[in-house]
Amino acid sequence: MQGLLEELNIKYEIVPYLRDSVTFLAPPELKSIHPLGKSPVIEDDGLIIAESGAITEYLIDKYGDKQFAPVRGSKEYVEYSQWLHFAESSAILPLLLKMFVAKDGCKTNFLGDYADIETAKVIQFFDQSLQGKRYLVSEQLTGADIMMSFIAELVQNNGELDKYKNIATYLEQLATHPAFIRANEIELKAEAKV
Template sequence: MITLHHLNKSRSKRIIWLLEELGEAYEIKSYQRDSQTFLAPPELKKIHALGKSPVIEFDGQVIAESGAITEYLIERFAADRLAPARNSQDHINYLQWIHFAESSAILPLLLRMLVAKDGSKTPFLEGYAKGEVQKVLSYFNDMLEGKTYLVGGKLSGADIMMSFIVEIVQNNGELGLYPHIERYGALLSQQPNWVKSADIEAELDA
């Protein structure tokens, strides 16, 4: 059985969605952020040295990093359903989107959030973060033009990974600036297993 170590209000929500799509047996061990610092609890360090989430345990292995978890589980259980054929152009695009989610896309969004949270005047960082956010989100928006899903016209691990970016844009009240992301986010939120994963996370976070 797959065990997901899940932290509330974190990137591991999309791993719940992935697990539901896979249809394999799994369990969730849930952790809550510190109410003052909003950091993960120290108990997570007993699972992985970084003390972060998501982390899965399966078949004697402890696997961290959302992209690695997504690639591994899809390759193991759903390569014919949630990934394009290997050696195809779609598969190259699929891998790029999976890694874009946790590199180029998330970094400026996190930087902007941290600058705002710190509250200090940082003319360079504030301007840099704003420009990078606009660049990556405009790119994401433009690449969705004329598409339903990101790759091959059907749901894949790339969409599951990028769903967290859509959620951040939505939470920041910026979807109206990016109409293709807005349309795409509405499509993802109608997926039955996305709805189920949102309900599961809400219940764990209650």
């Protein structure tokens, strides 16, 4: 989210909440912001908004000044919307399943293999969709790229970026954005304070 906030050039404050290292759950204090204690969550003009996709859409609609999203009703907007939601639906689920299976450390009868197969399928689709492109939609940075950057970073964190040339190139290109660099620096500083 910080990358988008930086791209939008709006003032914001980060309040970091670290997950429990054993349970991997958000701290109870986060429930004072949102009943589920989930993150990310933003507060803007008295509104509490959870879910990355909803936050992305809200920020772009309110502060984007007709940037970071194609024109509503266009073919590009449909493609944009699909990628925006793909990140938190089709893409993240198998990656999370893989992470949970690995964290659990038990042999599974079904789940481990399912997560591996679905992860490969989803990430290959993402990689192929980036063939010959700098961005996912309209050759410009959009909220879809903001959302899918999380998936690209997970591929990198899992040590699998060398298998996906287009995702690697995409992530390198996103990292050239000054807002992306600032967001990473701000995040590191915020984490150091906690």
